[in-house]
Amino acid sequence: MELHVMNSVRQSLDNNQPLSCQALASLRSLVINPTTSDSTLSSVLDALTRSVQLSRDSVILHHTLKLLTDLATRRPHLSPFALDLLRSDSLFSSVSPRLVGESLSALLSLTSTGNDIDAARFVSLCLGPSVSLRLCLLRNAERLVVRESVLLAVFLGFTRDPFPYVRKEALDGLVKLCKNGDFDDRDVIEGCYCRAVELLRDTENYVRSAAVHAVKYSVLEVCEWGKLLVISSQDGNKQDLSDAVFIQLGSMVRDMSIEVRLETFNALGKIGLISEDILLQTLCKKVLGTNKDKIYKPMEGLDISASAVAGAFIHGLEDEFSEP
Structure with a gap:
């Protein structure tokens, strides 16, 4: 049976014809x-490689993709x-x-880390028309x-995406990148912080909640890591x-969102x-007398009055919703 199937497959490929759905089904029986x-x-893997190069039919490529996933899952030595x-x-x-x-989903399901993807391709796919692919x-x-520099630019750019779930994912990714990466450039951190502050006024609840999280981590961590907006030795500025x-x-x-309020108090x-x-x-x-005219400027162009926090704790105690 193996010989019969492979002879039929080779005949098709020798004629520069991609494998048909029937041929792929036969190969799957072998896998x-x-x-x-x-x-x-x-030989099956070689045939699939040749067929992928010849085919432009999305249906054929879809079945080829499924067969490749089965092959990598069932035969680990051929997975690479x-x-x-x-x-x-x-x-x-x-x-x-x-x-x-x-x-992309197949690639991610088969490996946990180390998925090399060309930076230009990554950016191109993010800029494509598919929102679900961009989210993924x-x-x-x-x-x-x-590269982290590419991710930084992509995350910052997509925090302005018209789709709110994309904005949230971009902001969450930005937080992870700043926490795990080695970004100590003041201009970069200021840009991230300013963007998070802008999104505190986003129309979507989950984006505002993510922005609260981002403001907390992109600036507060300065006090603990001494990395982001101020040098750790500058105690007064801290x-x-x-x-x-x-x-x-x-x-x-x-x-207006209880989720945002809860994230804020946390x-x-x-x-x-x-x-x-x-x-x-x-x-x-x-507003207390000592705070009436007190203005804070965490960075150039961003001013905030101490009066903005008036009664914040009391408001939380009076909140009509009960959360653990």
Whole structure:
């Protein structure tokens, strides 16, 4: 049976014809048969490689992709070769966004890390028309081997995407990148922080919630890591920065979304370096005399008044919703 199937496959490929669905089904019977010899399976992989190069039919490529996934799953010793084919231009350069998405999903399902993808291809796919593919790329960016500088530009750019779920994924990715990467450039951190502050006024609840998370991590961590907006030795500036972040977050305690309010209070509770007069202001709805004209400037072009946090703690106690 193995010889008959492979002879039929070779005849088709020798005529520069891609494999038909019927031929792929025959090859699959060999792949799932535990008694098929390794030499035959290697020939199957060679045939699939040749067929992928010849075919432009998305249906044929779809079935080829499924067969490659089965081959890599059932025969681990052939998995590296199948993965190389999954990364090929024939699959990732397809005009079908669905096929590209399936190729990416298969690649991610078969490996946990180390998925090399060309930076230009990654950016090109993100800029494509498929929103679901864009979401998949942004959500799994840390599992793809793409330069951090490229990811930074992509994440920042897509925080302005018209689709809210894309904005959220881009912002979440930006937070992870800044936490795990080695970004100590002040201009980069200021840009990330300013963008997160803008998204605190986003129309979608889950984007605002992600923005609260981003503001907390992209600036507050300066106090702990000494990396982002100020140098750790600048103690006076650290105090002002921490107060500014606290006030910026405190302005969200009256958000219409309970999820955003809850995320805000969780974030406020993790800030440990706050001036006494700012803390007292959260207990008083009336602006205290010492805070009436107090303006904080965490960075150039971004001013915030201490009055924004007036009564924040009291508002939380009075909230009509009960959350653990």
